[in-house]
Amino acid sequence: MSNELREAAAIVRNAAKIVVFTGAGISAESGIPTFRDEPEAHSGNDDTAGFWHRFPVEEFATWPGLIRSARQQPRRVVEFVHHVLAPIADARPNPAHHAISYLEQERSTTIVTQNIDGLHQAAGSVNVQELHGSIFEVVTRDRRPVRELDRAQLSRIAKRLERIRRGWLPIPRMLWAVRRWLGLGWRGLHLPNLVLFGDALCEPDWTRGLAAAEACDCLIQIGCSGVVLPAAMLPLAAKSNGARVIAIDPQPTEADIWLSGSAAQVTPQLVAAALSRQS
Numbered sequence: 001m002s003n004e005l006r007e008a009a010a011i012v013r014n015a016a017k018i019v020v021f022t023g024a025g026i027s028a029e030s031g032i033p034t035f036r037d038e039p040e041a042h043s044g045n046d047d048t049a050g051f052w053h054r055f056p057v058e059e060f061a062t063w064p065g066l067i068r069s070a071r072q073q074p075r076r077v078v079e080f081v082h083h084v085l086a087p088i089a090d091a092r093p094n095p096a097h098h099a100i101s102y103l104e105q106e107r108s109t110t111i112v113t114q115n116i117d118g119l120h121q122a123a124g125s126v127n128v129q130e131l132h133g134s135i136f137e138v139v140t141r142d143r144r145p146v147r148e149l150d151r152a153q154l155s156r157i158a159k160r161l162e163r164i165r166r167g168w169l170p171i172p173r174m175l176w177a178v179r180r181w182l183g184l185g186w187r188g189l190h191l192p193n194l195v196l197f198g199d200a201l202c203e204p205d206w207t208r209g210l211a212a213a214e215a216c217d218c219l220i221q222i223g224c225s226g227v228v229l230p231a232a233m234l235p236l237a238a239k240s241n242g243a244r245v246i247a248i249d250p251q252p253t254e255a256d257i258w259l260s261g262s263a264a265q266v267t268p269q270l271v272a273a274a275l276s277r278q279s
């Protein structure tokens with residue numbers, strides 16, 4: 001066991017309140033592409049390179065950009081929606097999600113995630129704050145709940161989009177395929193409960209997540225690039241209140257302790273080392 005892992009395990013073992021702050025990196029080994037990884041990080045395979053390398057933020061990550069792209073490059077919009085839905089619909093929790101769910105059973109733990117894939121909940125975690133929303137939740141424009149889709153329903157939509165993206169009249173056919181997820185209903189426009197650039201973070205998730213970070217004595221950051229505010233403030237908020245920050249990431253990451261490696265490999269090692277000597 002490395003000195004860093006031994007030290008990090010002691011911090012987690014002795015922590016009274018823990019926050020686990022996760023980003024796209026924790027779901028990479030569940031088959032969901034991250035947003036900013038360079039193509040060469042995936043042996044040049046552009047298909048799994050960071051999402052925003054394939055779909056520029058200004059064209060796809062804001063509602064005005066999406067509407068403009070639907071007019072100017074409709075087939076690319078269908079491809080974008082398909083690339084968002086398909087990996088998440090087929091994803092299952094990996095050992096990192098399961099290790100965090102086990103930690104949550106043994107210690108007072110709040111999970112604050114930037115991810116929309118529901119994999120923490122699928123692994124059994126219950127105290128999950130979703131800062132950027134959930135792809136399964138359908139809401140009105142003022143974020144009132146309309147319905148919740150499950151993974152099988154999302155998978156069926158993704159399969160229809162696979163066919164549509166190569167066919168004729170892509171946008172009208174896409175809108176018909178996604179109508180329960182995005183469209184007009186008796187409550188007016190309904191859409192996925194997602195936070196795009198320029199949107200406010202989901203509440204009460206953000207208020208609860210920030211409060212948990214300010215009150216914890218250990219924050220474990222897993223698979224976060226730390227470039228998107230205000231979510232990236234959470235480790236700083238924890239640290240400013242005396243907490244120790246542990247980061248799990250293959251890339252060097254600012255933290256008290258950086259554990260180099262993938263989430264699915266390192267997270268179970270950390271949790272096992274922390275909880276193995278229950279004394």
Ligand code: APR
Nearest residue numbers: 023024025028034035036114223224225228249251262263
């Ligand atoms: N295990 C752990 N970490 C990994 C792995 C892995 N297998 N693979 C990649 N990473 C790391 C990368 O090194 C990087 O630090 O995960 C991080 C992914 O960074 P981003 O792609 O920027 O994802 P994230 O930090 O979640 O982005 C934050 O930006 O575009 C918005 O809404 C989007 O929620 C997202 C937010």
